[in-house]
Amino acid sequence: MAFPNLVPSARSFAQGDFANRKYTAISGQETRIRYGDKKYGATLNLTYQNLSDDQANLFLAHYTEVLGTFKSFTLPAGTTRGWSSTSYIPNSSELRWRYEAAPTLTNNRPGVSSISLQLRGVI
Amino acid sequence: MAFYTGTDGRLLIEGESAAKVINWSFTSSLQVLETTTLSDRDRTAVPGIRSASGSCSLFYYDTDPTDTSTNSASRLLNKIIKAGGSGAQGAEAEKVRLELDVITGALDRKIIGDVWVTGATLTMAVGEVLSSDITFEFDGAPTNVVI
Numbered sequence: 001m002a003f004p005n006l007v008p009s010a011r012s013f014a015q016g017d018f019a020n021r022k023y024t025a026i027s028g029q030e031t032r033i034r035y036g037d038k039k040y041g042a043t044l045n046l047t048y049q050n051l052s053d054d055q056a057n058l059f060l061a062h063y064t065e066v067l068g069t070f071k072s073f074t075l076p077a078g079t080t081r082g083w084s085s086t087s088y089i090p091n092s093s094e095l096r097w098r099y100e101a102a103p104t105l106t107n108n109r110p111g112v113s114s115i116s117l118q119l120r121g122v123i
Numbered sequence: 124m125a126f127y128t129g130t131d132g133r134l135l136i137e138g139e140s141a142a143k144v145i146n147w148s149f150t151s152s153l154q155v156l157e158t159t160t161l162s163d164r165d166r167t168a169v170p171g172i173r174s175a176s177g178s179c180s181l182f183y184y185d186t187d188p189t190d191t192s193t194n195s196a197s198r199l200l201n202k203i204i205k206a207g208g209s210g211a212q213g214a215e216a217e218k219v220r221l222e223l224d225v226i227t228g229a230l231d232r233k234i235i236g237d238v239w240v241t242g243a244t245l246t247m248a249v250g251e252v253l254s255s256d257i258t259f260e261f262d263g264a265p266t267n268v269v270i
Contacts, residue, residue, distance in 0.1 A: 007160035050156040050169055082161030109171055114154055 001065055003097075004058040005076035009049040015088060016041035016121060024057045038094065042121030046079060056113040059103050072096035072122045096122045127225050134195075135222035141195035143182035145254065147223050149234055151175045163204055175236065175261040177223065183245065183253040196255040198246075203240040216240065218262055225270075238266035 017038040022079070025041040052071035067075050089095065107113050134141040152175075155168035179199075186193035191201075198219075205213035218237050225232040242258035 002153075007162050009158070009160050011161060013205075050158045092173060108156055 001058075001062055003062055003073055003075055003079070004055065005078040006048060006051070006055060006058075007101070008046040009076045010045075010047040011079070011083070011118055012043075012045045013089070014043045015039055016043070033108060038090075038123050040121070040123050042089070042095065043100070044075075044079075044089075044097065044119040044121070045117065046119065047114070047116045050112050051115065053111050053113055056065045056105055056115045059115050059117065060105065063099055068102065069099045072098045075119075094123065098122050125227065127227065133222075133224040135182075135224065135228055136195055136198050138222070141181060141198075142186060142193075143184040143195065144180065145178060145180040147179035149175070149177040149223055172185075173264070175265060176259065177221075177238070177261075178258045180240045180254060180256045183255055184247065189242075196257075199240055199257045200243050200245065200255060203243050209245050219229045221259065230269065232270050233267065233269060234265050235267040236263075238262060 016039040018034055018039055020032050021100070023031045023033070048059075062073075073096060075097055075102040080086040080089065097119045100120045104116045105113055106115070129146070132144070132147065134144045134147050142155060150174075151173065153173045154171040156171040158167045158169055159165075181196040181199070183196045185191070191197045202217045202219050205216065207213040214240065218239055220235070221238050222233055222235045238259040238261050240257055240259050242256075244256040245253070246256070247253050
């Protein structure tokens with residue numbers, strides 16, 4: 001199954017960085033060497049508030065299907081809806097995602113749950 | 124068509140009509156859980172916890188001055204005010220069944236439920252009759268509502 005195509009109620013994104021290494025001479029002069037042309041280590045935290053239990057279960061099932069933090073996957077358009085600067089997230093041919101940790105589910109009341117996800121970009 | 128006024132109001136405490144009630148009020152509220160997402164312009168929500176509460180004011184009036192159980196205000200005050208005595212803890216507060224009535228003559232309107240008295244004020248002042256203001260919260264949903 002694909003990642004649920006639901007719009008989050010909160011989203012935080014960090015781009016990651018280009019692979020590079022810093023060399024510092026005894027004089028203090030600093031030299032940096034870049035090793036890649038793609039950013040790595042992007043993080044995306046998604047929060048979905050007050051979903052129905054069925055919707056929240058989709059995330060739990062997806063986590064199981066991709067074997068937890070093992071497999072990578074692509075994200076549907078719903079995860080970035082409401083953000084006009086999605087070009088900062090490379091397309092799926094360049095960047096995939098995997099779970100950084102297991103989804104955290106909070107039962108708010110009977111039939112209503114919130115879930116928060118931590119994802120990490122994989123190039 | 125009919126309007127209803129204070130003359131149509133009644134308050135029952137554990138099934139017995141309370142004496143000298145000045146007023147009662149009832150409030151029901153619903154907490155909503157927000158489901159607004161990042162692409163929305165208008166707030167959306169699903170129903171959360173509902174609660175009911177109210178208040179009433181009574182004159183401190185004894186039908187029989189030798190028996191405090193005949194004083195309606197006293198009956199409510201004693202649900203929350205408990206003496207401890209010589210450093211001991213006071214007894215637990217008690218739940219009480221209230222019935223808020225509108226006597227219409229045809230179909231009586233009523234709200235019945237078990238409530239906790241959450242606040243009690245007894246006011247004595249020069250030139251005024253001793254009276255008591257009571258606030259209460261329902262324990263769960265009202266058991267009977269015809270309104």
